[in-house]
Structure formats: structure tokens, C-alpha cells
Amino acid sequence: MLAKTQLHDAVRHAPARDLTVTEIRTTIVDVPTVRKHKLSQTSVTAQSYVIVQLRLANGVEGIGEAATLGGPRWSEESVEGIKATIDTYLAPAMTGQPADRFVTAGERLDAAAKRNNAAKAALETALFDAVGKSLDLPVAALLGGAVRTSFPVLWTLASGDPDQEIAEAEAKLAARLHRTFKIKIGAQSPEADLARLARLAKALTERATLIVDANQAWDETTARRCLPCLADLGIALVEQPLPAWNVAGMGRLRARDRVPPLLADECVFTSHDMLAVAEAAAADAVSLKLVKHGGLVGLRKVAAVAEAAGIGLYGGCLLESSVGAAAHLHAFAGLRDLAWGCEHFGPQILTGDLVTEPLAFHDFAVHLPEGPGLGVTLDPDKLRHYARS
Ligand SMILES: O=C(O)C[C@H]1C=CC(=O)O1
Ligand SMILES: [Mn+2]
Known part of the structure; x- marks a missing residue:
């Protein structure tokens, strides 16, 4: 007593x-x-x-x-x-x-x-x-407890200039920050993108894993032509090659030979969308994002449907600051298997952050902040500084 x-x-x-x-x-x-x-x-x-x-x-x-x-x-x-x-x-x-x-x-x-x-x-x-x-209590504890406290994290190459992109990737590798790179494609012709990817794949061969994100840019015919070329270049994952509405098309692509694994992004907002993708066998993995799923409870529901269908989980982002990134990490922390790691490099691409102590990045991983709630503290001076007047 x-x-x-x-x-x-x-x-x-x-x-x-x-x-x-x-x-x-x-x-x-x-x-x-x-x-x-x-x-x-x-x-x-x-x-x-x-x-x-x-x-x-x-x-x-x-x-x-x-x-x-x-x-x-x-x-x-x-x-x-x-x-x-x-x-x-x-x-x-x-x-x-x-x-x-x-x-x-x-x-x-x-x-x-x-x-x-x-x-x-x-x-x-x-x-x-x-x-x-x-x-x-940390948010992860409110969601059932953390299974992991660090997350392999990729970096996105998206200047469109292969020389700049190779130099950027080299710097990230040397600093032991990132060794998986997501390359944004679809802003230029498929041929120009394939030439750019060939240069990146050659420069980074054996030292990095490369994935691509077309952000819905290709039609099914283009994707049918280009996906085997991506497979030949060793691209490990292809994100949202087709428009979000064409889930059946993603299913048809996936059934073909020499197609890398496909990642569903803009075609999965709700758990119902996730079920439709599962039914169409349209993806190997799904990108989980709070902005799509309406919050942490919704994200866990989408993840549960994916898990039930044997679809892998990928920790997606929308270039959040340390506030939004921390929220994602708490939601990802409790997932049994985050097979594809995460992409919460957002705090690193900003010229400044919004919190007193930004998230820690080292050893090719981003780390769950400690402490109650999200584990990050909003900095009122920074909020004022970046606030739109
Ligand atoms: O994945 C997207 O579509 C959006 C975002 C996430 C990383 C990145 O570079 O862009
Ligand atoms: Mn995407």
C-alpha cells in the first residue's frame, strides 16, 4: 500500500x-x-x-x-x-x-x-x-505497442537531371543515410526516363536498390512496353504506373512476365479501395499514408485488409515535416511486417523543420522519437516563421 x-x-x-x-x-x-x-x-x-x-x-x-x-x-x-x-x-x-x-x-x-x-x-x-x-504514453502504445523503433528509409531522386541525381545518391550513400532510392518518372517521355534510369542503374549498381514512381503517368500500352525494360534494369518496385482508376489494368500488368512487383499508391485511399485492389490481384504492396486513409485508425484498417490478402506494406509519405513523419512512424511501429520499409525522408528535404528536435536519421534508417504522444514538440518560433501571412 x-x-x-x-x-x-x-x-x-x-x-x-x-x-x-x-x-x-x-x-x-x-x-x-x-x-x-x-x-x-x-x-x-x-x-x-x-x-x-x-x-x-x-x-x-x-x-x-x-x-x-x-x-x-x-x-x-x-x-x-x-x-x-x-x-x-x-x-x-x-x-x-x-x-x-x-x-x-x-x-x-x-x-x-x-x-x-x-x-x-x-x-x-x-x-x-x-x-x-x-x-x-507514446502514440504507438495507444495503437497496441511498438514492434520496431527504427525503419529502413529511402530517398527520392526527383530533379530530373541524372548528373545531379547520381551526385545526390552518392552523397546519401556516403553519409549512410539512404541506400534505396525512389526515382520519379513520367514528367518526360518514357524513352527519356528509360535512358535516365539506365544511367542511374549503371552508376549505382550493386550499391543501391532502385524503385520508380510514375504517379499515374502511363497508359496500359506504355506500361506493357516499358515494364520489361524496368525489370531488365533491376528496378525492384514500380509504383502506380497507371491512372488510379485503372485497377483492372494493374491486375493485367501484374499477370504478365518480366514485370517488377507493383506498388499501389493513388489507387488506395480507403479500406474498400484496398479490398478492390486485392480482389483484382493488382498490387504486390501498398503505400500507407495518413493523408489517404484519414488518420491512424484508417491506416491500420487498410493495412489489415492488405495483410489479409498477402499484399506487402510500404510506409508511404507525402514529404511530411517531423510532425507528420512522427505520426506515420507511430502507426508503422505496430505493424507486424513492414516488408518494404518506409520513405519518410521528408524532414531531410526541407530547409527547416517545425519541431524543437527533428527526427533522427542514421544507419540508413529513421528512428521513432521517444516520449509521450508523437514524441516531437512544435517550435512556436518556427511555426511563426513559416506561417503563411
Ligand atoms: O509517392 C508519392 O506519390 C508522393 C511523394 C512521396 C515521396 C515522393 O517523392 O513523392
Ligand atoms: Mn507515389
Whole structure:
């Protein structure tokens, strides 16, 4: 039994348990990138996020982030739209509600707005962070506990200039930061991309694993022609070669010879999408992203459907800062098998971060931050500095 003074101490130090949401604030930030990042459908020189700050009755603040890529070009959500949706619809639906009923919160958010998955993900992340901080538990523990605390992490080559890309990959290898590289293709002709990939494969042979992401750029005929060439170059994984709607086409491609494993990205937002991809045998792996799945609970549901179908898990990103990247790592930490590693290099491509201590990258891995909640602390000066005026 605790002595009286010990009992008083325990009560005094116990985090206050009133987990009612009292206030939700949103801020749009624009953080420049170290170089231009060129995808098939857009290119960016700054990353834009909506940062959510959510306060509980106990005084604890939770944070979350919604990432976008080039405005509403990667998916339909933009930071301007996300902020308006949270301020007008999602925040009123959660204010006055308990923060620790995550499934009920999801139901309320779905009733308040259709889709808007990135907006919901940012708000739900802030709920998890606030509850974790209140209970002195990491978010990964709230999700069932961490299986791993470090994650193999790749780097994306996306300047489009092979000389620059080879030099960038060499620097990452030398610093023992990354040894798998994802090359963005589809911004130029397939022939130009194949020539570029041949140069990269030759320069990095035996020292790196290469994967490619077409971001929906090819039609099925082009993909039929080019996929065997990618197999010959030793490309280990081909992400979203076809438009998101053409799941049947991905299934047909996968059934052919000399086709590298296919990774589903833009064609899987919901667990229903995941089921359709599984039924069409359209992917070997799926890229998991909070902005697609509407938050951590949704991400785990998509992962469960993939696991049930024998489809591998890949820890996807949308170039998040350390806030959004930390949220992903907590969700990935509890997955039984993250066969394809992760791509949360986002904090490294920014010229600055939004937290007091950015995520740690070393030994070709990114590491789960320690401490309650997300394990990262928003830096108010940096938030002010990058906030859109
Ligand atoms: O995968 C995407 O489509 C989006 C993003 C993730 C990494 C990267 O370079 O772009
Ligand atoms: Mn992708």
C-alpha cells in the first residue's frame, strides 16, 4: 500500500484526466525544399502543410499535420481547402467531445464531412498526441505497442537531371543515410526516363536498390512496353504506373512476365479501395499514408485488409515535416511486417523543420522519437516563421 505522502505525490504528478477537447487551431505553413522536387503531374520548391493545435480541458496541447504536394494536384485536397474544412466543419464536430474515443471521433468527422481524408488525418493525429501526452504514453502504445523503433528509409531522386541525381545518391550513400532510392518518372517521355534510369542503374549498381514512381503517368500500352525494360534494369518496385482508376489494368500488368512487383499508391485511399485492389490481384504492396486513409485508425484498417490478402506494406509519405513523419512512424511501429520499409525522408528535404528536435536519421534508417504522444514538440518560433501571412 502507498504511504499517504506517496499517494499525495502520485495524485499531484498524475496528468489531469479531463480529456475534453476545448479548442482547435489551424495554421498554414510553407517550408522551402532544398531543391526542386519534380513529379509527373507537378513540381514543388516548397512544401505546404496545415498544422493543427488541439487543446484539452486538462491544458495539454496535441499537434497534427496535413501534408499536400503542389496544391490540389497530388490529390484533391489543398492546404486552403483543408484549413477551411477543419475550421468550418471538423473542429466544431470535435469541440466539447472526449479526445480518447478515436473510433467515435472518426464517426463524427465522417458525419461532418465526406472524404477530406488529409484534414481528418491531421485532426485525428492531434487527438492521439494530446491523449498520449495526457496519459504519458507514446502514440504507438495507444495503437497496441511498438514492434520496431527504427525503419529502413529511402530517398527520392526527383530533379530530373541524372548528373545531379547520381551526385545526390552518392552523397546519401556516403553519409549512410539512404541506400534505396525512389526515382520519379513520367514528367518526360518514357524513352527519356528509360535512358535516365539506365544511367542511374549503371552508376549505382550493386550499391543501391532502385524503385520508380510514375504517379499515374502511363497508359496500359506504355506500361506493357516499358515494364520489361524496368525489370531488365533491376528496378525492384514500380509504383502506380497507371491512372488510379485503372485497377483492372494493374491486375493485367501484374499477370504478365518480366514485370517488377507493383506498388499501389493513388489507387488506395480507403479500406474498400484496398479490398478492390486485392480482389483484382493488382498490387504486390501498398503505400500507407495518413493523408489517404484519414488518420491512424484508417491506416491500420487498410493495412489489415492488405495483410489479409498477402499484399506487402510500404510506409508511404507525402514529404511530411517531423510532425507528420512522427505520426506515420507511430502507426508503422505496430505493424507486424513492414516488408518494404518506409520513405519518410521528408524532414531531410526541407530547409527547416517545425519541431524543437527533428527526427533522427542514421544507419540508413529513421528512428521513432521517444516520449509521450508523437514524441516531437512544435517550435512556436518556427511555426511563426513559416506561417503563411
Ligand atoms: O509517392 C508519392 O506519390 C508522393 C511523394 C512521396 C515521396 C515522393 O517523392 O513523392
Ligand atoms: Mn507515389
